[in-house]
Amino acid sequence: MADRNDDGSDRYRAPALDKGLDILELLANDEEGMSQIAIAKALDRTPNEIYRMLDRLVRRGYLVRTAADRYEITLKLFGMAHRHPPMRRLVSQALPRMRRFAREAQQSLHMVVYDRGSCLVIAQVDAPGYWGLAIRVGSHISLLNTGSGHILLAFADAAERQLMLEEREVMPHEIWPDNLDGRLADVLARGYEMMPSQQTTGVTNISVPLIGPAGTVLAALTCPHIERIDIEDALPKAQVLAMLQAAARDIPFAADGGDQAVPGFSSEGTKA
Template sequence: MNYRLYGEMMSDEERYRAPALDKGLDILELLAGIDGGLTQTEIAQALNRSPNEFYRMLDRLQRRGYVRRIDGDRFALTLKLFGLAQMHTPIRRLVSYATPLMRELAARTRQANHLAVFDRGRVVVVGQQEAPGYWGISLRVGSHIDLFNTGSGHVLLAFSTPEQRDMMIAEYQSDSGEDPPGDLDERLARISSDGCEAMPSAQTLGVFNLSAPVLVSNGSAIAAVTIPYIPLVDTRDAPDMAECTRLVVEMCRALSEMAGTIVRAGSTAE
């Protein structure tokens, strides 16, 4: 056989095949459309393969955090792919839209504020605005903060679908080993009803977390904005905590109106 001629006749699809990669992508794409996960045997049947072909691939996907075991022997997608997508263009665009609003919020409240998203088991600060005066509590961009004991974490959980919430909690527990507080469901129901969270900081005495969600059209939060509020005794005209809460909710409503455009634009190639 003339192998050179054979190679030239091969389609690009055949010439550049990567069977292991294809197998992994097949699994991810299959699980993306399944609620409740699938067993290794069910995955093999759906993809017309032998179950033994998927043992190592599922093990690697699980170790890398793309899938997790549920109900003993079933595999389901985690939020890792969602988190990776969130940190790509849509998040950069979200931060660019949020920055002038966060700057205005800081000026009106005399307080610092930050923008956070959920990413692979942690709440991550992706945007931050310093207080305009001498005093303020701020978090560095890139900081990882608690899911169960922060205003941002509570808001992201409260404004998520039941499926998203279960996945977020499972990923956080896997990463931290921490169990959710016993009153978490009651607190999240209250936050969902109130539209915001106002709570004493679990990390810093004298600080209150004032948090509100950035929502998309289905009512889910893609981000949270939090003011780490500290009383300012040397500034007579500084807004009080109730007014700062109102202002952060107002700012998040404005950003939420942009969020649908941000998500849609981020889903198209640039």
């Protein structure tokens, strides 16, 4: 990590690297490609300043120069990113904390992300003992009728939520909830969802968001809570909720962004 002066400026500057990154970031947000002159104007530089950088980026495969003399970004960065998929990193860092939750709460737990119109289960930890309720990893579940789906919808911004609903994959026996917008507003305000399962009698879905570095929701953690009558020290749902919120905060991938407050709850996981 580079040191900084007291005024916040970079002590170790790399102008050429900054110039190249500026070009990549600019073209990453452009769908039609840009000419050398347009790139220079957008970055407040002269065409001569960026000529050599454009040439190097083309030669290294990050950009392509079209027949119309425009520059477009290639899929090289996409391929590099997927050599170490973020989901794999997320799961590997979440599983130890998920296992601890399952052991301490004596309940099962799964992690869900949004995937092209539905919720995708990407990790599952069984409750301790010889029985439990588990959802198979790789399963697609409803956006509308699950606690996980409500979390992902509630913590998305308005435009993203609209897109998610437009892409929605209709599941068997799925019902559009009454006053969905109001329900999601409540979920966002309190910071969690707690609802009877609409697939299994006697199960309460307790779901919380996993908030990432940018303050956006990465995934939902859901405990399909079952009232245990076979043990004397079974935990109440409110305590399981607090433990689930603590588990979400403790996952390193989410914690990279610093202390992300969840609406309605203090840093200790208690009602504010």
